[in-house]
Amino acid sequence: MFTMEIDITNIILIIAFIIIVIYLIYDSYARKPRKRVQVVRELLVCTSCKFTVEKDFEPGDFIGMIKGKCPSCGSNLKVKAIYAVEKK
Amino acid sequence: MFLLLITGLNQKIQLKIWILDIRMKLNTIQNILEEDKAKVRAILRNLGVNVPDAILGRVIDFFTIEPVDVEPTDIIKRMDHLLRTTETSVRGIIEGALPSIGRYERSLIESSLSIISALNIVYKVIRHYLITGERENNFILIMQLEYLMPQIMRIVQTYHEALESFTQGRPVGDGAGPLVVYNILEKSEVKSRKVIDDTSIIEAHYKGRRLILVKAEGPGSNVGHPGAVISKIIDELKGGVDLVITIDAALKLEGEETGSIAEGVGAAIGDPGPEKIAIERATSKYSIPLRAMIIKMDLKEAITTMRKEIYEACERTLSYIDKILEENTPPNATVIIAGIGNTMGIPG
Numbered sequence: 001m002f003t004m005e006i007d008i009t010n011i012i013l014i015i016a017f018i019i020i021v022i023y024l025i026y027d028s029y030a031r032k033p034r035k036r037v038q039v040v041r042e043l044l045v046c047t048s049c050k051f052t053v054e055k056d057f058e059p060g061d062f063i064g065m066i067k068g069k070c071p072s073c074g075s076n077l078k079v080k081a082i083y084a085v086e087k088k
Numbered sequence: 089m090f091l092l093l094i095t096g097l098n099q100k101i102q103l104k105i106w107i108l109d110i111r112m113k114l115n116t117i118q119n120i121l122e123e124d125k126a127k128v129r130a131i132l133r134n135l136g137v138n139v140p141d142a143i144l145g146r147v148i149d150f151f152t153i154e155p156v157d158v159e160p161t162d163i164i165k166r167m168d169h170l171l172r173t174t175e176t177s178v179r180g181i182i183e184g185a186l187p188s189i190g191r192y193e194r195s196l197i198e199s200s201l202s203i204i205s206a207l208n209i210v211y212k213v214i215r216h217y218l219i220t221g222e223r224e225n226n227f228i229l230i231m232q233l234e235y236l237m238p239q240i241m242r243i244v245q246t247y248h249e250a251l252e253s254f255t256q257g258r259p260v261g262d263g264a265g266p267l268v269v270y271n272i273l274e275k276s277e278v279k280s281r282k283v284i285d286d287t288s289i290i291e292a293h294y295k296g297r298r299l300i301l302v303k304a305e306g307p308g309s310n311v312g313h314p315g316a317v318i319s320k321i322i323d324e325l326k327g328g329v330d331l332v333i334t335i336d337a338a339l340k341l342e343g344e345e346t347g348s349i350a351e352g353v354g355a356a357i358g359d360p361g362p363e364k365i366a367i368e369r370a371t372s373k374y375s376i377p378l379r380a381m382i383i384k385m386d387l388k389e390a391i392t393t394m395r396k397e398i399y400e401a402c403e404r405t406l407s408y409i410d411k412i413l414e415e416n417t418p419p420n421a422t423v424i425i426a427g428i429g430n431t432m433g434i435p436g
Contacts, residue, residue, distance in 0.1 A: 003303070019095075026141050038393070040393050057258065059256040061257075061433075062435060063307070063434050064270070064307075064434075067436075081399045082258055082259050082394065082397070083393070084394065084395050084432055
């Protein structure tokens with residue numbers, strides 16, 4: 001039969017071991033980057049009055065594409081940028 | 089414990105744990121690959137291909153053998169020849185299966201297939217080393233694989249996410265260079281336009297200078313041949329160019345901010361060699377100053393939908409270009425500005 005001598009050194013070693021394990025588990029979770037959910041938006045700018053509006057991207061759209069009319073002056077709205085932003 | 093150590097059983101247990109972990113990750117890669125293949129199959133079917141697997145099978149396993157490098161004479165010429173042959177061959181396979189497809193759709197299919205091809209290679213190589221390591225009980229090989237797997241999984245996930253951008257034609261981070269050139273184009277007085285070698289050449293007047301803007305022809309997924317085109321322009325003008333500026337996306341170091349801008353000297357272009365050397369040779373032949381601007385991002389940001397920070401950096405780059413033009417060229421100077429990268433979603 002194995003007998004374990006419980007002395008102060010063993011107790012310190014066991015406590016140190018538990019602390020290290022807890023730290024390693026915490027560290028591995030903390031290091032994991034959180035998954036970012038992104039949405040793709042497009043920036044539309046009026047060709048005459050510079051009115052701007054941001055909308056959701058639609059497949060097939062590209063920068064420079066004329067997309068709709070300006071609500072304030074009736075001129076063409078042009079896609080100035082397409083970009084991904086983090087979902088709030 | 090002593091028994092485990094002298095029999096080497098601890099190492100065997102460790103080896104089995106690693107093999108199990110690698111196999112689980114390999115299964116994840118396989119699932120991602122199958123999911124992406126199904127996505128592209130559906131797109132091909134929508135475009136009228138009855139047997140999409142025939143194209144998938146041919147393009148996915150398509151390979152290019154590197155040119156002989158123990159004899160480096162004319163290696164650039166040989167490499168350029170092989171790269172162009174690869175490009176035309178893959179394009180030929182797609183056009184053969186989809187004869188009535190437009191250039192824009194064809195370019196998106198080409199890029200989507202190359203993403204699947206990359207994922208397929210990663211899957212097959214990992215599987216090869218796993219089977220070899222397991223068969224030979226190669227502790228070192230399996231250990232290396234185990235420690236590389238997190239990095240490999242990140243790359244696989246990046247390619248998987250990139251597929252969505254490429255199938256929908258969204259601008260990607262790598263399009264920063266073409267976007268800057270497009271923005272300059274929007275503010276300039278355009279004199280002429282032509283397309284050579286899938287690359288747009290636009291002559292324009294901007295801030296009292298004659299600009300020759302070079303970028304891949306958009307808005308399809310295309311990188312063009314900016315090096316060869318710049319070399320041709322310089323030769324046609326018999327060296328009558330005051331400055332060449334290349335703008336490209338560059339991989340940032342960990343800790344650096346996405347969208348940070350840096351300027352320097354040299355050809356900012358990340359091709360295997362032929363395009364970069366063409367720019368260096370042409371500019372050094374006529375002693376034309378060669379300036380570079382880079383917009384920093386990581387691999388994921390470079391091949392997935394352009395992030396807002398990168399778009400904003402492209403806007404800021406314009407003021408850097410203005411400063412370089414004012415400081416380095418007199419009025420009426422001729423300047424070549426090349427936007428290097430994939431022009432998907434960016435016209436011109």
